[in-house]
Amino acid sequence: MKLTSSLVWLRRDLRVFDHVALHQALLASERVYCVFIYDTTILDALPRRDRRVDFIHASIAEVAAELKQLGGHLIVRHGDPVREIPALAAELGVDAVFCNRDYEPQAIERDATVERALDAAGRKFHSYKDQVIFECGEVLSQNGGVFSVFTPYKNAWLKKLAADPSVLAPYNIEPHAARLAPPPSPAPALPTLAELGFEPSNLAELKIPTGMSGAEKLFEDFLPRIADYNVARDFPAVKGPSYLSIHFRFGTLSVRHLVRTVLDLQERGAGGEGAAVWLSELIWREFYAMILYHNPHVVGGSFKPAYDAIQWETGPEADELFAAWCEGRTGYPLVDAAMLQLNQTGYMHNRLRMVTACFLIKDLGIDWRRGEAYFALHLNDFDLASNNGGWQWASSSGCDAQPYFRIFNPITQSEKFDGEGKFIRRYLPQLAQLSAKEIHAPWLAPRMLAPDYWPPVVMHDEARKRTLERYEVVKKPA
Incomplete structure (x- = not known):
């Protein structure tokens, strides 16, 4: 009826x-x-x-x-x-x-x-x-349990999709559009930003494509590059990602259409390793949504409760270190450039999200929840499940997390993923005179070459030792 x-x-x-x-x-x-x-x-x-x-x-x-x-x-x-x-x-x-x-x-x-x-x-x-291909209770282990490790979840996800590709079928609107209620006469105007209590941001200046057409434009631009995604995605100075994350957040695209397209590429022998890796990233998104749904305690608490016993740095000195991290003045160029990118554009490259999060937690000893909240306020693509999952991965407190004894070295990360310093120079022009070798640790270069840059707020090797001691409380075996 x-x-x-x-x-x-x-x-x-x-x-x-x-x-x-x-x-x-x-x-x-x-x-x-x-x-x-x-x-x-x-x-x-x-x-x-x-x-x-x-x-x-x-x-x-x-x-x-x-x-x-x-x-x-x-x-x-x-x-x-x-x-x-x-x-x-x-x-x-x-x-x-x-x-x-x-x-x-x-x-x-x-x-x-x-x-x-x-x-x-x-x-x-x-x-x-x-907003997902499979909901939070659809991909389960063989005994009906909820996954807490990504790779088995991914394998089960792909197996379920292969068994029932009909989940990718489109839901067409045009054939039934005659049932849409016609507009009143006169039709009211849409509210302006001012009427909503907001002022224009720099979104237009940044030329971030919006809406359905923006998502389509970005995806079409990405497809010729997708085969290289598995490599290019790690280098912030390279046009490697799809830049679709904000469109995922607000649903201006259809995830079914994206997955259909990627699978079609693979069936035609196109897309290379990059297409498979990008599909894995889409599955990560659903994995974190599933984790949040089944474990709502992760909002404000560690997925692994033992990690809530960690004693983080507090007090005025910790607050100053946190402010230095937020404002991009830690003295570590890759960290600072990444934070300036976030503050100026609302975007941060995924590799740099890991680097900056690990630096805050394991170099500065500051509670991951403070960083999570800062990202939540500033990221254009803020998604609670993915943001929380990423921060808990960095803090080693989450599911399938980075082991606590693996601590990113911000200098070697910089040398490996921004070797020529192109990304760093984009956001830290005061380091432009430094060579590709010097730019990753400016305090080792002659000071006259970087007079307007900050000394490092901590020394990484010393901070690493403090982190290993801090994490002893969880008694996690190496």
């Missing part, structure tokens, strides 16, 4: 193609409305200039334009979704609300609250899998 009308609630799925909830609502309903809520419970805590809000704002404009072209329209509200969604459902008189699932603890609680309110009013709440 068809529903008279329904409401599709867009969240981390800012697109109008291959969209599960929208597809299902159009199949089930005679008339379908679409809404996006600027969530004040999230936005109120952000700085007034935030690149992510700019990105969402531009992406929403594209969604609204696409819906208009299909004969529908996008309703935009500003408030707490727990109140706004039930109120809008009542205002429109819809029979049900459709959305795609979110796996973060706060989102799960929010959706449960909305569902209860809708149920009390006699309305249904339908949620679907869309």
Whole structure:
């Protein structure tokens, strides 16, 4: 029996193609409305200039334009979704609300609250899998357990996909678009950034592609380079990554389309090792989402509780070291250049995320949670599961983590992955006069060549010894 009308609630799925909830609502309903809520419970805590809000704002404009072209329209509200969604459902008189699932603890609680309110009013709440290929309980071990190590999870993930490739089937919208509710007359204008309480950031200046078209452009640009991804991805001065992470975060792309494309490349004997490695990175994303879902204690606590016994550096000296790390003035060029990249652009190369995280934790002895929170505030692509998983990997407290006795040396990392110093010079022009050999440890060069640079805040060899002592509390065997 068809529903008279329904409401599709867009969240981390800012697109109008291959969209599960929208597809299902159009199949089930005679008339379908679409809404996006600027969530004040999230936005109120952000700085007034935030690149992510700019990105969402531009992406929403594209969604609204696409819906208009299909004969529908996008309703935009500003408030707490727990109140706004039930109120809008009542205002429109819809029979049900459709959305795609979110796996973060706060989102799960929010959706449960909305569902209860809708149920009390006699309305249904339908949620679907869309942002992942396999949900948190779909890839399990042979005895039905939850994986805590990536490689067995990846193997099971690939085996499950091979057994059921239908999970990659697209969810087409256009054949059913006639059921989209037409716009009112006159149609209200979308809210401006100022009306939302925000000011423009430097997103446009950085030329970060936004929306569905931006994601498509980046993916098309990446495909000719994907065969080299396995090597190029480690060098921050090289155009190696796909730069799609922010689009994954806000769902301006379809993960099913990406995986279909990569598998098609492999079937045609194209893509090389790079395509396989990039697919592994997509699987890492789902692995961390699964870990968060089954282990919500990782929000604020170690995946391995024994690591919560570690005594981190505290007090004014630790605060100053943390500030030096945040501001890119540790005296270690690769670390500082990476932090300046983050502060100026909201992006950080993945290799550098590992280097900077390990430096904060194992050179400075500062609690990984402080670094995690800083990244959460500044990363354009901030995703709770991936950010938490990455930081716990670096701190050795997470699942499938780096062993605590393996400590990145920031100098050798610099020499290996930015050998000519091209990335460093981009963000630290005061080191431009240093040679490729000197630039990785400027304190060893004649000071007149780098007069405006900082001395190292710690010496790595000494810090490494302190870290090994600090981690003795966990009694982890070598």
